[in-house]
Structures are given as structure tokens and as C-alpha cells.
Amino acid sequence: MTDVFRAESLGKTYPGVRANEDVSFSVAPGEIHALLGENGAGKSTLVKMIYGLVKPDDGHMTLMGSVHAPADPRAARAAGVAMVFQHFSLFDALTVAENIALGMENPPKSRELSQRIAELSQSYGLPLNPARRVASLSAGERQRVEILRCLLQSPRLLIMDEPTSVLTPQEAEILFATLRQLAAGGTAILYISHKLDEIRSHCDRATILRHGRVVNTVDPRAHTARELAAMMVGAEMRVIDRSGRKPGAEVLRVAGLATASDGMALKDVALTLRAGEILGIGGVAGNGQEELLSALSGEIATRPGTITLDGVDLSRTPPEARRKAGLLAAPEDRLGHAAVPEFSLAENTLLTAGSRQGLIRGGLIDHSAAQAFAQAVIAAFDVRTPGPQTAAGALSGGNLQKFVIGREVLGKPRVLVVNQPTWGVDAGAAAQVRQALLDLAAKGAGIIVISQDLDELLELSDRFCALNDGRLSAPRPTEGLSIDEIGLMLGGAHGMEVAHVPA
Amino acid sequence: MFRLEPRASAPLAWQLATPVLAVLATMITGGILFAALGFDPVASIRTIFWDPLFGPAASYSRPQLLVKAGPLILIASGLALGFRAGIWNIGAEGQYIIGAICGAAVALAAYPTEAFWIFPAMILAGALGGCAWGMIPAMLRNWFGASEILVSLMLVYVAQKVAAWMAFGPMKNPEGFNFPGSRNLQQYPAASNPEIIANTGLHWGVIAAGIALVVTWFVMSRHVLGFHIRTAGAAPRAARFAGVRPQRLVALCLGVSGALAGVAGLFEVAGPAGQITESFGSGYGFTAIIVAFLGRLHPLGILFAGLLMALTYIGGELAQMMLQLPAATVQVFQGMLLFFLLGFDILTRYRIRRRA
Numbered sequence: 001m002t003d004v005f006r007a008e009s010l011g012k013t014y015p016g017v018r019a020n021e022d023v024s025f026s027v028a029p030g031e032i033h034a035l036l037g038e039n040g041a042g043k044s045t046l047v048k049m050i051y052g053l054v055k056p057d058d059g060h061m062t063l064m065g066s067v068h069a070p071a072d073p074r075a076a077r078a079a080g081v082a083m084v085f086q087h088f089s090l091f092d093a094l095t096v097a098e099n100i101a102l103g104m105e106n107p108p109k110s111r112e113l114s115q116r117i118a119e120l121s122q123s124y125g126l127p128l129n130p131a132r133r134v135a136s137l138s139a140g141e142r143q144r145v146e147i148l149r150c151l152l153q154s155p156r157l158l159i160m161d162e163p164t165s166v167l168t169p170q171e172a173e174i175l176f177a178t179l180r181q182l183a184a185g186g187t188a189i190l191y192i193s194h195k196l197d198e199i200r201s202h203c204d205r206a207t208i209l210r211h212g213r214v215v216n217t218v219d220p221r222a223h224t225a226r227e228l229a230a231m232m233v234g235a236e237m238r239v240i241d242r243s244g245r246k247p248g249a250e251v252l253r254v255a256g257l258a259t260a261s262d263g264m265a266l267k268d269v270a271l272t273l274r275a276g277e278i279l280g281i282g283g284v285a286g287n288g289q290e291e292l293l294s295a296l297s298g299e300i301a302t303r304p305g306t307i308t309l310d311g312v313d314l315s316r317t318p319p320e321a322r323r324k325a326g327l328l329a330a331p332e333d334r335l336g337h338a339a340v341p342e343f344s345l346a347e348n349t350l351l352t353a354g355s356r357q358g359l360i361r362g363g364l365i366d367h368s369a370a371q372a373f374a375q376a377v378i379a380a381f382d383v384r385t386p387g388p389q390t391a392a393g394a395l396s397g398g399n400l401q402k403f404v405i406g407r408e409v410l411g412k413p414r415v416l417v418v419n420q421p422t423w424g425v426d427a428g429a430a431a432q433v434r435q436a437l438l439d440l441a442a443k444g445a446g447i448i449v450i451s452q453d454l455d456e457l458l459e460l461s462d463r464f465c466a467l468n469d470g471r472l473s474a475p476r477p478t479e480g481l482s483i484d485e486i487g488l489m490l491g492g493a494h495g496m497e498v499a500h501v502p503a
Numbered sequence: 504m505f506r507l508e509p510r511a512s513a514p515l516a517w518q519l520a521t522p523v524l525a526v527l528a529t530m531i532t533g534g535i536l537f538a539a540l541g542f543d544p545v546a547s548i549r550t551i552f553w554d555p556l557f558g559p560a561a562s563y564s565r566p567q568l569l570v571k572a573g574p575l576i577l578i579a580s581g582l583a584l585g586f587r588a589g590i591w592n593i594g595a596e597g598q599y600i601i602g603a604i605c606g607a608a609v610a611l612a613a614y615p616t617e618a619f620w621i622f623p624a625m626i627l628a629g630a631l632g633g634c635a636w637g638m639i640p641a642m643l644r645n646w647f648g649a650s651e652i653l654v655s656l657m658l659v660y661v662a663q664k665v666a667a668w669m670a671f672g673p674m675k676n677p678e679g680f681n682f683p684g685s686r687n688l689q690q691y692p693a694a695s696n697p698e699i700i701a702n703t704g705l706h707w708g709v710i711a712a713g714i715a716l717v718v719t720w721f722v723m724s725r726h727v728l729g730f731h732i733r734t735a736g737a738a739p740r741a742a743r744f745a746g747v748r749p750q751r752l753v754a755l756c757l758g759v760s761g762a763l764a765g766v767a768g769l770f771e772v773a774g775p776a777g778q779i780t781e782s783f784g785s786g787y788g789f790t791a792i793i794v795a796f797l798g799r800l801h802p803l804g805i806l807f808a809g810l811l812m813a814l815t816y817i818g819g820e821l822a823q824m825m826l827q828l829p830a831a832t833v834q835v836f837q838g839m840l841l842f843f844l845l846g847f848d849i850l851t852r853y854r855i856r857r858r859a
Contacts, residue, residue: 299743319746340738351745
């Protein structure tokens with residue numbers, strides 16, 4: 001059987017970086033082939049070359065036995081390559097069918113197109129009404145629109161870039177069923193992810209990239225997650241140490257918290273947090289996660305009595321005074337929220353550590369103290385950067401995340417709230433960040449981890465609750481909680497109303 | 504054939520080079536323009552950029568450099584604060600006019616009393632007047648979300664009408680033979696802002712401009728307020744996270760830049776201009792926007808840009824007299840300068856690559 005796609009000795013150099021070096025692999029028809037690697041391992045560059053966004057410097061590719069050297073994505077699509085990106089490119093105001101028509105070279109009449117969409121979505125088990133507006137769709141449904149858009153081209157090779165990062169477990173199961181069915185029809189699927197469990201249970205082969213080179217091509221089912229991770233990182237993963245923690249007295253109490261923000265409004269959120277405890281808050285992004293962090297950090301003021309730290313009401317207190325009191329936060333968006341990309345790391349310490357580290361006294365900035373504190377964060381959290389004068393935007397996602405978390409952890413918080421602490425971060429950095437949070441809790445801080453990554457929440461948290469549609473479920477001890485139960489807490493696969501018990 | 508490729512960071516060398524490139528391109532394009540109009544391009548450019556400083560009449564025109572640069576620098580240093588924060592005060596011209604009117608009002612009310620407090624009171628009134636005029640767009644933005652760009656700009660035309668009304672009505676000189684215009688403050692010692700050292704052009708407004716440069720430099724580089732301003736401009740959400748209240752920042756930036764523009768207007772009416780007339784505004788408030796950007800919103804840059812812009816004013820007038828160049832020359836030059844600066848700015852953020 002000939003391969004659908006074959007890459008031979010592909011190489012690509014960007015200014016200062018060798019993104020890919022001598023990359024060779026092949027994808028067989030009907031195969032779900034995983035592309036596995038840390039951030040910056042060269043997965044995106046490789047995929048961009050296949051999809052015609054970037055031209056390789058060396059080597060060549062073949063698709064269905066003939067030379068594949070697409071000048072642009074249009075040529076790649078014409079040759080039979082389709083790609084579903086991590087970030088969707090859909091117009092909210094248009095219907096499903098209109099969105100799909102926009103992406104086609106020669107769209108058929110709208111009735112005909114709707115007919116074909118309905119047929120395809122039926123046959124692949126991706127229920128979708130072509131007349132619905134995209135604005136009313138869930139993330140999983142939007143992804144289906146992108147997939148259907150690809151399927152209409154009858155691709156020979158379908159590339160999926162981290163498709164499950166936005167899905168609930170149930171939605172992910174539906175996706176895998178679809179992919180399996182596609183593969184059975186002979187389509188080759190290139191599946192990019194760094195979720196090891198998912199790759200182990202659903203992929204036939206995995207090509208592992210490290211520093212732009214192919215480390216190995218293996219059968220992922222024959223290896224443990226730890227072995228795969230070790231190949232990815234090039235060293236044995238650090239073992240997470242949860243020991244040494246015992247919950248103490250209550251430090252944070254949130255009651256009747258509601259917001260009226262532009263995004264998802266929080267509705268009557270209540271929680272308590274004890275010293276030394278990690279509370280995990282799961283849920284798909286966009287269900288109030290950012291609002292909850294903003295309400296706790298002080299960016300949004302809430303009604304008096306809703307947020308109490310050590311018995312002191314902080315609901316009306318501005319952000320810097322909350323930090324002084326010991327309530328620290330690290331937002332999800334590293335560039336533009338937790339840090340200013342144009343500013344140096346030293347200047348970025350001033351965002352949150354001004355009063356806690358004495359970097360700003362009497363309104364005056366102590367630049368050398370900021371420099372020293374940035375250096376301390378860099379040293380303590382192994383941030384790979386030339387130094388404190390480097391612009392935050394020049395750091396890789398993982399390194400900047402280590403810096404942002406480190407900046408708060410070194411502030412010795414009473415309570416630390418983090419949103420998506422390891423989002424888009426490579427496995428090595430993610431392990432470091434998680435260990436830092438556990439160590440902080442062991443020293444007696446209360447921590448709230450808001451995340452979409454269930455494995456992370458299960459690994460870190462003592463209690464788990466879910467945020468859905470602005471409502472927070474009652475927390476349950478993480479011990480003995482199954483993935484299925486969690487999935488139901490998160491709100492099911494089809495956007496159906498959650499079984500929400502009013503307090 | 505060519506394409507633009509984004510740079511990871513804006514190199515300092517390019518940030519410094521683009522204003523120089525813009526000036527050179529303005530000279531070249533200006534020369535071509537003059538040649539097309541039938542003037543000698545080399546002589547025209549020399550008359551505008553060289554003669555005011557080193558030409559035969561330089562002893563007259565050199566002091567004018569400080570007279571013109573003073574208000575430009577004073578206004579631009581205030582505007583730069585707001586521009587750094589992404590708060591666009593386009594109406595400094597209006598705040599300049601209202602500041603002059605309020606300051607002159609104190610003088611005219613006190614006339615003919617001679618007392619030491621009159622001039623300081625005028626400065627205060629000028630600052631408050633400009634500040635109040637700047638607070639109108641600030642409050643409309645904070646309360647109703649109105650664009651401060653449009654509101655501040657439109658208030659310039661309101662201020663011009665107020666100046667005309669004052670010149671024809673309440674402030675008209677009772678001894679002025681019914682000509683429009685207030686009393687001339689240059690002839691009222693307690694209220695005048697004279698040249699401090701003869702033949703230098705140095706007056707109190709120039710000193711105020713120097714102080715404004717030093718203070719804004721200190722605030723922007725050493726004070727937490729400057730850090731908040733820069734953060735708000737670079738990443739508004741990060742600024743909120745750091746504890747910046749956007750509404751307060753809007754009021755502060757428009758208030759301070761309005762006050763500085765108002766003070767500049769006061770020094771002008773009490774000094775070089777002498778009186779409130781129907782057409783008191785002379786465009787300093789608009790030119791200061793160019794000065795702020797040409798100076799990269801940095802105090803030192805604003806100093807050089809202010810001097811350069813003052814030079815184009817003086818040189819343009821000189822060229823008008825000596826070579827009969829059209830009166831619009833100055834505006835054309837200033838417009839081109841901003842145009843080229845914004846154009847060349849692309850080079851700081853992108854590099855040009857030949858398409859393969």
C-alpha cells in the first residue's frame with residue numbers, strides 16, 4: 001500500500017532558528033498519525049509546509065505518489081490537503097452554510113450546499129443545522145463547521161491542529177468517532193497534539209519531534225504516557241510531588257458573587273478556600289473563567305461582602321491593595337494581560353510586585369530593585385531568557401508563563417488565583433509550573449486553579465468544581481472522581497442545560 | 504516585488520533614524536515642489552533651514568526660534584503623556600486659546616493695578632482654563648463613551664468663536680478706537696511676559712517649557728504614574744490588572760495636557776502676541792501634535808522636534824519675504840514632515856524583503 005503523504009529530509013530555517021532539520025515521515029491511507037512534540041519542537045512549521053503556508057528550504061514532499069510543493073494553501077487544498085486550525089476563522093453573524101460557502105472556490109447554490117452539508121453531517125455523525133448562526137454555536141459545534149468545510153473538499157490528507165483543546169470530554173469522543181470513520185474511508189489524518197492520553201488511545205502511529213528533528217516514530221499504544229513524554233522532552237519527566245500539605249483555616253470566602261460584565265456574567269458564585277488547599281475549577285473557557293479571575297484580582301468591583309480574605313472584606317478594594325493584603329492572581333492571557341509584551345521582564349515585575357516587593361515606594365520606581373527581582377524570578381523558575389532586560393514578548397509561551405507564575409509565587413501570597421496556568425506551555429514547563437503551585441500550597445497558601453485541562457486539575461486539586469454558564473457547581477473532593485462524572489459537571493457534549501441545583 | 508515582514512521588536516537605531524529620514528525626505532520633496540513652482544530649489548531649502556540660524560538676518564531670526572519653540576514644546580510635552588496612554592487630545596489649540604482668554608481676563612480685571620501677584624494669578628488662570636477645556640472631552644468620554652478625538656477637535660472651533668466674541672465684546676479695549684481686540688498686555692508691566700534676556704527670545708514660557716520637559720521626563724521614567732500611562736497605552740488590560748483606573752487616567756491626561764496648553768496660551772497672550780484678537784489661535788496646538796510624534800513622545804526628542812518645527816515657521820516666513828514663496832509653504836512642510844514620519848515608521852516595525 002502506498003503512502004498518502006511522505007516527507008523526505010525536510011528542513012526549514014527562520015532567522016536565528018533551525019525550525020526543522022532532516023524531517024522524514026510518512027502517513028498511510030486510513031491512518032490517524034499523531035505529530036507529537038513540545039511547543040517550539042517544529043510541529044507548526046512542518047504542518048505549514050504541508051499546507052503551503054511556508055516553503056521548505058531542503059528536502060521534498062510527495063502526496064499520492066506525486067511531488068507536493070504547494071505555492072500557497074489554495075494549491076495545497078487543490079492537491080487534496082485540508083486543515084482544521086486550532087483557532088477558528090468563522091463569521092459569527094453568518095449561518096453555518098454561509099460560512100462554508102465563503103471558504104469555497106466555487107460555492108454551489110445555497111440550497112444545494114445546505115443539502116450537502118446536512119448529508120455529510122448526518123453520515124459522519126456530526127449533527128449540525130446549516131441554517132443556524134455561528135454566534136449561537138458552542139466551541140465543539142464551531143469546530144464541526146470547520147471539519148465539514150474540509151470534508152466538502154474530499155481531502156486525501158486531513159490535518160488537525162490541537163483539535164480537542166476547546167472540547168469537553170464528551171465532545172472529544174464524538175470527534176474521535178468521526179475521525180475514525182473518516183480514516184476507515186481511506187483518508188489519512190495528521191493529528192497534532194500534546195495530550196498524551198488522547199494520542200495513546202486514538203492514534204495508530206506517532207511521529208515525535210524534538211528541537212525540529214524526528215526523534216522516533218512509534219506505535220503510541222505500545223508505550224506509556226511517561227515514555228512518550230520522555231521522548232518528547234528528552235529526559236525523564238519530573239514526578240509531581242503532592243505530599244506535605246494539610247488544609248488549615250479558611251482564608252478566602254466568596255459568597256453571592258455576581259458580575260454584569262460584557263462577557264459571561266457570573267451568577268451567585270460561592271466558594272471557600274482553606275490555607276494549604278488547592279481548589280480546581282474546571283470548565284470550557286468562556287463560561288465565566290476570565291470574569292471570576294477579574295473579580296478576584298480586583299479588576300471588576302463587586303458588591304460588598306462578596307469577597308473576604310482572612311475575614312476582611314475586599315470586594316470594593318482596588319487591585320494593588322488586594323495584593324498588599326495577600327490576594328494575588330495570574331491571568332490566562334500572558335501577552336497583554338498578565339504581562340506587557342513590549343516591556344522588559346524587569347518592567348513587567350512592576351505590574352504586580354510593586355508594593356509587595358518594595359519596587360515602588362512613595363510613587364517612585366526603584367528600577368534596580370525591579371531588575372534584581374526579575375533576575376530572582378528568572379533564577380528561581382528557570383526562565384530561559386538572556387536577562388531581565390529582554391522584552392516579555394520575545395519569550396516563548398512556556399518561559400513567559402514560568403515568569404508570570406514565578407512573579408506571583410515569590411510574592412508569598414495568602415491566596416493565589418491562576419487561570420489556565422499551563423495553556424500552550426510545553427510539558428517540561430507545565431510540570432515546573434504545577435510543582436511550583438503544589439510547593440506554594442505546601443507552604444500554607446490557598447490556591448485556586450482555573451483550567452480547561454482536566455488532567456491538570458485532577459493532578460493538582462484537593463477539591464473540584466465546574467464553572468458553566470457563569471455558575472459554579474458545588475465542590476467535590478477530587479479523590480475518587482471519574483472523568484465521566486466530571487464531564488457531566490462540565491455540562492455535557494451538546495450544550496444542553498446543565499443539571500444545576502440552585503443553592 | 505517587495506513585501507513587508509514584521510520585526511520581532513522595533514530596533515532603537517530605526518526609531519532614531521526615522522525622524523531624520525523624514526526631515527531629509529521633506530527637504531527633497533519640498534525642493535522638487537519649489538522647482539516645479541519655478542523657484543530655485545537649493546536656495547529655497549537653504550532659506551528655510553539654514554538662513555534663519557546662520558544667514559545674513561540671523562541675528563533677528565535666531566531669537567524667534569525660542570519664541571516659537573517654547574509654546575510648541577510646552578504643549579507637546581503635555582500631549583505626549585496622553586498619546587503614550589492612547590488618549591488622543593487633538594484639541595490643544597482650543598485649550599491654548601481658552602487658557603489665553605482666562606489668563607488675559609485676570610489681567611484685564613486687575614488693570615491698571617500693579618502688583619506682584621498678578622502674573623502668577625494669570626498663569627494659574629491660564630492653566631485652569633486650559634484644564635477645564637480639556638476636561639470636557641474627558642468627562643464626555645468617561646460618562647458617555649464619546650470619542651475624545653472628535654470632541655476635543657470640535658471644541659477648537661468653539662474656542663475660536665469664543666476668542667472672536669471676546670475680541671469684539673467683553674474684552675474689547677475701551678481705548679482701542681472701537682477696533683476689535685483686547686488691551687495690549689505688553690504695555691501693562693504687571694501682566695506682561697517680556698523677553699528676559701535681550702535678543703535671546705527667552706521668556707517665561709520658554710522656561711516653563713524647559714520645566715515641563717524635565718518633569719514629564721521624570722514622571723515617565725521614574726514615577727509609577729508614568730509606568731501606568733505607558734502600560735495603559737501598550738496593553739490596556741494589563742494596566743487594569745496592575746490597578747490603573749482607565750477613567751482616572753483619561754481625566755488626568757486630558758487635564759494635564761489641557762493645562763499645559765492653556766499655560767502656553769497665557770504666555771503667548773502676555774508676551775509675543777500681546778492681546779486677545781479675533782484670530783488669536785495660530786496653530787501651535789496642532790503643530791504640537793506633529794512635534795510630539797516627531798519627538799517620539801520622548802522629552803528629549805520633543806525638544807529637538809520643537810526647535811525644528813520652530814525653524815520651519817521662521818524659515819517659511821523668511822522664504823516668503825525673500826523669495827516670495829507662497830504663504831502655505833510652512834503648512835505644506837509641516838504636513839509633509841508628519842506624513843513622511845508616519846510613512847517611515849513602518850520601517851521600525853517591518854523590514855522590506857524582496858519577494859522571491
